Amino acid sequence: xxxxxxxxxVVGKGVTTILAKRYTxxxxxYGFSPKVVAIADVDGAVINPRGFSPEKLEKFKQKGYPISxxxxxxxxxxxxxxxxxxVEAEVVVEVTPVNIKNAEPALSYITKAFKTGKxxxxxNKGPLALAMPALTELAEHNNVFLRFSGTVGGGTPMLxxxxxxxxxxxxxxxxxxxxxxxxxxxxEMGQSHISFQEALANAQKLGYAEREPSMDIDGFDTxxxxxxxxxWIMGKKITLKEVDITGIREVTLEMLQNAAKNRxxxxxxxxxxxxxxxxxxxxxxxxxxLCVSGVLNAVTFQTEYSxxxxxxxxxxxxxxxxxxxxxxLLDIRHKLASKLxx
Amino acid sequence: xKKVIMKFGGTSVGTGENIRQVANIVTHYxxxxxxTVVVSALAGVTNKxxxxxxxxxxxxxxxxxxxxDELLQKHKETVTSAITSKVLQEKVNQIIEEIIVELxxxxxxxxxxxxxxxxxxxxxxxxxxRLSAPIVWGTIQDHNLETQCFTGREAGIVTDxxxxxxxxxxxxxxxxxxxxLGPLLEKGVIPVVTGFIAANQDGVVTTVGRGGSDxxxxxxxxxxxxxxxxxxxxxxxxxxxxxxLVSTARLxxxxxxxxxxxxxxxxxxxxHPRALGPVSKENIPVRIRNTxxxxxxxxxxxxxxxxxxxxxxxxxxxxxxxAMLNVNGATMVGAPGSxxxxxxxxxxxxxxxxxxxTAISEANISVIIKRSMLSRAISNIEIALSERGGLVSExxxxxxxxxxxxxxxxxxxxxxxxxxxxxxxxxxxxxxxxIAQGSSESNISFVVKEKDGIEIVKAIHEEFNLDKT
Numbered sequence: 001x002x003x004x005x006x007x008x009x010v011v012g013k014g015v016t017t018i019l020a021k022r023y024t025x026x027x028x029x030y031g032f033s034p035k036v037v038a039i040a041d042v043d044g045a046v047i048n049p050r051g052f053s054p055e056k057l058e059k060f061k062q063k064g065y066p067i068s069x070x071x072x073x074x075x076x077x078x079x080x081x082x083x084x085x086x087v088e089a090e091v092v093v094e095v096t097p098v099n100i101k102n103a104e105p106a107l108s109y110i111t112k113a114f115k116t117g118k119x120x121x122x123x124n125k126g127p128l129a130l131a132m133p134a135l136t137e138l139a140e141h142n143n144v145f146l147r148f149s150g151t152v153g154g155g156t157p158m159l160x161x162x163x164x165x166x167x168x169x170x171x172x173x174x175x176x177x178x179x180x181x182x183x184x185x186x187x188e189m190g191q192s193h194i195s196f197q198e199a200l201a202n203a204q205k206l207g208y209a210e211r212e213p214s215m216d217i218d219g220f221d222t223x224x225x226x227x228x229x230x231x232w233i234m235g236k237k238i239t240l241k242e243v244d245i246t247g248i249r250e251v252t253l254e255m256l257q258n259a260a261k262n263r264x265x266x267x268x269x270x271x272x273x274x275x276x277x278x279x280x281x282x283x284x285x286x287x288x289x290l291c292v293s294g295v296l297n298a299v300t301f302q303t304e305y306s307x308x309x310x311x312x313x314x315x316x317x318x319x320x321x322x323x324x325x326x327x328x329l330l331d332i333r334h335k336l337a338s339k340l341x342x
Numbered sequence: 343x344k345k346v347i348m349k350f351g352g353t354s355v356g357t358g359e360n361i362r363q364v365a366n367i368v369t370h371y372x373x374x375x376x377x378t379v380v381v382s383a384l385a386g387v388t389n390k391x392x393x394x395x396x397x398x399x400x401x402x403x404x405x406x407x408x409x410x411d412e413l414l415q416k417h418k419e420t421v422t423s424a425i426t427s428k429v430l431q432e433k434v435n436q437i438i439e440e441i442i443v444e445l446x447x448x449x450x451x452x453x454x455x456x457x458x459x460x461x462x463x464x465x466x467x468x469x470x471x472r473l474s475a476p477i478v479w480g481t482i483q484d485h486n487l488e489t490q491c492f493t494g495r496e497a498g499i500v501t502d503x504x505x506x507x508x509x510x511x512x513x514x515x516x517x518x519x520x521x522x523l524g525p526l527l528e529k530g531v532i533p534v535v536t537g538f539i540a541a542n543q544d545g546v547v548t549t550v551g552r553g554g555s556d557x558x559x560x561x562x563x564x565x566x567x568x569x570x571x572x573x574x575x576x577x578x579x580x581x582x583x584x585x586x587l588v589s590t591a592r593l594x595x596x597x598x599x600x601x602x603x604x605x606x607x608x609x610x611x612x613x614h615p616r617a618l619g620p621v622s623k624e625n626i627p628v629r630i631r632n633t634x635x636x637x638x639x640x641x642x643x644x645x646x647x648x649x650x651x652x653x654x655x656x657x658x659x660x661x662x663x664x665a666m667l668n669v670n671g672a673t674m675v676g677a678p679g680s681x682x683x684x685x686x687x688x689x690x691x692x693x694x695x696x697x698x699x700t701a702i703s704e705a706n707i708s709v710i711i712k713r714s715m716l717s718r719a720i721s722n723i724e725i726a727l728s729e730r731g732g733l734v735s736e737x738x739x740x741x742x743x744x745x746x747x748x749x750x751x752x753x754x755x756x757x758x759x760x761x762x763x764x765x766x767x768x769x770x771x772x773x774x775x776x777i778a779q780g781s782s783e784s785n786i787s788f789v790v791k792e793k794d795g796i797e798i799v800k801a802i803h804e805e806f807n808l809d810k811t
Contacts, residue, residue: 102521115543134517138543141502141511237513 001034001333002051002089004118006080006109007096008041011123011150013061014322015093020054022326032333034326040083044068044076047087080105084112091332093325094122100220100240103127110135114142119336121328123150123321129224133237145335147328152178152225155320156313157327158299162233169303171233173273176299177290178225180315181209181216182248182268186281187293190256190265196249208295218247219268219279226270226277233301238277246280259283265291345527345568346371349380349537349559353576354633355474356385358423365424365481367574367636368532372487375569376527378562379489379534381478382555383470384420387413388538395466398452406449414442417473424481434480438473445469460505464539464549468493471536471555479534489532495541497533498522499561503542507551510540510561512620519565527566535562553617560628564620571621573613574633579641580605580612582657582808587796590809594641594656602628602643604749604785607661618643654759655806656750660795664696665716665741666776668708669723671734675704680733684709687726693719697745697787699776708776710789713741743775744795747787748802754783763788766801770794 003019005012019034035051043066046052052060052073060067068076075083084092092113096106103126110127113120120139122128127135128148139146149159162171177183181203188199200217203209215221223243230236248268259266264283267290271278284291289310292298297315300308314320348371350364368377382388394409417438425431448466452458472493479491498518501508523533537555540548550557556573563571578593580602585591597605599622603615613628621628622645631640674680681700684707688695697710711719720737727734753759760779763786767774776789790798803809 111543131517133513134511135514137511137513141514141543239517 001032001091001329002037003034003329004038004040004084004087004089004092004113005036006040006084006092006094007124008039008065008067009095009097010318011095011321011325012039012041012093014318015095015325016057016061018319018322018326020057023054032330034329037089038083038087039067040078040080041065041067042080044074045078045080045083046070046073047075047083048073049088080109081112084109084118085116089118090336091119091121091329093329094120094124095321095325096124098124098126098215098224100126100129100215100224103130107131110146111138114138114144114146117142117144119145119147119332121147121150121325121332123148123325125151125221125224125228128231129227129240131239132227132231133239136231145332147331148228149328149331150321150324152228153297153299153311153313154315154317155323156297156311156315157324158297158311158313159229159232160327161309161311162229162301166301166303166306166309169306171301171303173271173302174229174233174299175269175271175290175302176225176229177267177292177297178270178299178315179216179219179222179268180295180297181213182219182222183293183297183315184208184295185217186248186251186256186266186268189251189253190260191293193253193257195253196251217249219245220247222268222270223277223279226272226279229270229299230272230277234272236272236277243277243279245278248281251281263287267291344375344570345378345566346375347378347380347559347563347566347568347571348574349555349572350382350478350574350633351555351576352382352385352388354574355381355383355478358420358425358477360633361420361424361478361481363633364478364574365485367633368482369485369487370636372532376530377532378523378527378566378568379478379482379532380537380555380559380562381471381475381534382537383474384416387416387470387473388467391467391470392463394449395452395458395463398449399456399458401453401456403450403453406446406453410442410446410449413445413473414439417442417477421477421480424477425484427484430480430484434476437476441469441472441476461546464505464508465547467549468536468539468547471538475534475536482532482534487532488530489534490526492523492533492535493541494536494539494558495545495547496522497535497562498565499540499558500543501540501548501550503546503548505548508540508542508548510550510620511543512561512564514543515561516565519562523562523566553614556613556617557620560617560620560626563626563628564624567624568626571626571628573628573630575630576633577630578632578635578638579630580657583659583799583803587660588800588803588809590803592809593638595639596642596644597656598646598751599643600782600784601656601749601751604747605657605659607659607745607747613643653806654750654752654756655748655802655808658749658799658802658806658808659747660799661696661745661747662792662795663713664710664743664745665713665739666708666710666743666789667716667719667723668706668738668740669727669734670706670736670738671728671732672705673733673735674707677733680704681707683727683733684723687723688719691718691722693722697776697778697789699778710743710745710776716741740775742792743789744792745787745789746795746798746802747785749785751784753786760786762805763802766805767798770797770801772798 038047068074107127185199298312537558628643700707
């Protein structure tokens with residue numbers, strides 16, 4: 001399977017690492033031989049129609065930016081859209097940074113891939129949060145697959161669990177802690193009795209929070225994931241604009257302490273039910289399986305016949321997300337194989 | 343502020359004077375509503391474009407020149423009478439000239455290549471709306487309103503590549519239209535969008551086919567989540583029957599989507615069911631109004647008929663220019679797939695079946711088709727299916743018939759209704775040739791001799807009190 005990798009940040013590098021490693025571990029013997037034929041980033045691309053060797057991928061990583069400076073395979077300043085259009089490949093792996101204003105340039109990359117008949121694996125929440133109904137429709141129209149399991153739950157297969165393992169049952173509502181950063185901050189405040197500002201500073205020190213933390217603490221990241229769950233799992237066609245969002249800036253130590261008196265704590269929850277999609281801090285009982293601490297994520301699927309099911313796992317990190325990409329690639333390969341053989 | 347789509351049909355933009363009336367309507371409602379305008383081509387232009395495209399295929403280059411000159415003249419005259427400001431006239435004329443030059447090149451291309459694909463036909467036809475929209479845009483500007491002109495493609499309507507009959511990729515369209523028109527509406531700008539034409543995902547021009555500009559209007563209505571879609575035309579709305587047949591025909595103030603769809607057979611003055619598709623899913627009301635009587639509220643089409651009356655029958659129509667085709671064959675009895683072969687033969691010859699009836703004995707099937715298609719239908723069924731020992735033993739036809747359709751949502755479950763209808767016909771001493779009622783029960787159709795048609799329509803209209811509110 002030939003792959004164009006778009007975006008060469010933490011996740012992009014993680015993808016090449018995992019592919020290289022799995023390659024040497026003879027994942028090829030399972031009939032899966034991923035070949036990265038191009039890596040495209042804002043400042044250019046490297047292209048090799050025969051696929052880069054694991055050693056070469058490793059060398060790119062060590063050499064660092066700009067990869068397009070490579071004397072043998074480099075195409076400095078070649079636009080990403082041109083790479084997607086002109087390089088022959090089955091799949092585009094899109095791992096560029098998130099933009100929740102207009103989802104660009106990722107949205108253009110994904111639609112270009114569709115139009116040129118390429119499947120897409122993305123870990124980018126922006127395009128999905130703003131245009132998920134449009135993208136799934138466009139993928140179907142062009143007869144290609146769109147996979148994005150890395151966008152929710154990172155390494156924890158939350159989307160697949162609900163879609164596959166709960167198939168046949170009806171999911172009535174979804175509620176979850178979908179953002180590790182805010183969960184870490186709220187856990188720290190409660191357990192170490194410190195203020196929001198202190199907990200945020202700690203999170204930033206440990207690398208859990210960005211220097212510009214708005215995406216996490218104002219609830220946008222959780223809201224994006226809520227949109228994805230809503231569309232993919234519940235079939236409710238919404239976008240980010242339809243989510244009612246409140247972040248955790250206003251959560252005080254005092255509120256946490258008051259909650260604790262009732263054996264509760266405060267968590268930032270994303271909820272989808274008949275009333276729509278909402279993101280806001282809410283009290284959760286200590287005995288609720290959703291009540292996980294630290295950077296953990298947890299999500300509860302309320303089903304019609306199988307009662308509540310909760311999945312707990314580590315949220316996004318570079319390598320976990322990269323692993324989700326591999327999972328999606330295998331899924332697409334599997335789907336393609338059954339399509340070609342039928 | 344409430345949002346509304348206003349679609350203006352060919353007659354509404356037929357002359358400069360009419361376009362001024364359009365701008366007056368838009369101006370009047372602009373204080374109350376955020377308006378998006380959808381326009382058809384100038385009356386008659388689309389058909390002329392189709393004609394010239396077919397002629398260009400034969401390679402007559404001179405004809406192209408004459409045609410484009412005339413078309414330019416026609417539109418320029420319209421500009422002069424629609425727009426008062428000389429500056430605006432100049433601006434719009436310049437746009438029109440550029441578009442006409444492009445059209446000339448396209449038609450000349452067709453002359454040279456000598457072929458007209460569905461794709462190029464869509465391209466040629468699209469010029470009708472591309473030429474009318476700038477005039478409407480200029481005239482609205484002339485009324486000191488802020489406005490912006492879009493083709494369907496620029497507005498964000500993306501369709502599949504089924505040229506001539508393209509369907510929108512609705513979710514993708516919603517995404518793009520909201521992004522492109524949404525912010526303008528917020529600022530109080532009035533977008534003027536070409537009806538009928540859109541583009542596929544690669545930006546190649548497509549047309550939406552049946553339903554036309556009305557379809558564009560409802561697509562945009564859904565994309566912009568408007569409160570209502572207004573279809574401005576040259577009639578007051580949908581009537582209980584054809585006023586040319588029955589002088590007491592009355593305007594129907596309210597109808598359900600389903601009833602409206604059943605009334606598509608009433609001809610061009612009603613809405614095509616395809617155009618009602620997008621809005622009926624989202625439950626957005628459609629109002630059919632008269633551009634030249636804007637004080638009338640027209641016909642409102644909603645999910646449920648809000649009508650306070652339990653009146654079962656809402657309307658009655660006569661469909662003329664049809665013929666009845668009877669296919670007989672003893673071998674059809676109990677043979678799975680035998681009807682399919684008959685329909686397949688008709689379908690392959692591009693003959694649309696309008697109505698079907700067959701008895702449980704299966705030895706005979708009657709279909710209603712357009713009268714102009716009759717000889718083709720008979721000939722092809724005979725060729726395909728009545729070989730020695732074939733399926734069909736005999737094909738007969740009657741070409742002096744008409745279909746009478748009785749429509750109403752509350753007809754469902756209304757006992758004795760069919761008996762009442764047929765009683766009316768029987769009392770007139772008229773024989774019914776064929777009957778069909780679908781299980782939706784909102785339409786009973788039957789076939790009589792055409793000469794008896796008007797009398798029956800009048801009688802049903804009167805007996806069911808359709809002339810009284």
